[in-house]
Amino acid sequence: MFSLPAVDDIGFDEPVFRSIYLDYRHRSNLGENVEGTRYASHDDEGWRGLSIDLLTERNQLSPNWKAKHKIYVPREGEGDRLRLAIEEGTVILKERRLDRMIQEKQEELKTADEMNMIIILQEINRLNQVKRALADVTGRVVVG
Numbered sequence: 001m002f003s004l005p006a007v008d009d010i011g012f013d014e015p016v017f018r019s020i021y022l023d024y025r026h027r028s029n030l031g032e033n034v035e036g037t038r039y040a041s042h043d044d045e046g047w048r049g050l051s052i053d054l055l056t057e058r059n060q061l062s063p064n065w066k067a068k069h070k071i072y073v074p075r076e077g078e079g080d081r082l083r084l085a086i087e088e089g090t091v092i093l094k095e096r097r098l099d100r101m102i103q104e105k106q107e108e109l110k111t112a113d114e115m116n117m118i119i120i121l122q123e124i125n126r127l128n129q130v131k132r133a134l135a136d137v138t139g140r141v142v143v144g
Contacts, residue, residue: 016046091137098131 012018020039027034039051105124112120128142135142 016050019044020047020050088138091134092140095131095134095138095140098127098134102127102131 012021024034036051036055039047040055042048042051102124105120105127109117109120109124132142
């Protein structure tokens, strides 16, 4: 989970998420191997609680499912599925951030003079192009 490179421009509005991510990004960019235990045993209660919630499995599969009940539940590839889910979630997070940026530019457009209006429209167009490119990655449909 902590093997994704932190070299992007993700921003979080929630202070605890933001502080954990910035710490992770800083340490990762320094080349340090960041382990989940760093956050699970952190002095800050918010960091500890959030990281424990994110790192612990909600349900434990009993070994009796296979041995006693003869029910086989495949667990191979969980790491790959988790990595894909994280990557998709990151792209969706970026899409939501772009939505907010576009909304902000549209609000600026309401009070802009003619010269700035053209610049703002170009920025909105550029943001929409980036949003469409991200949507292509996730298979989501962009309307507008």
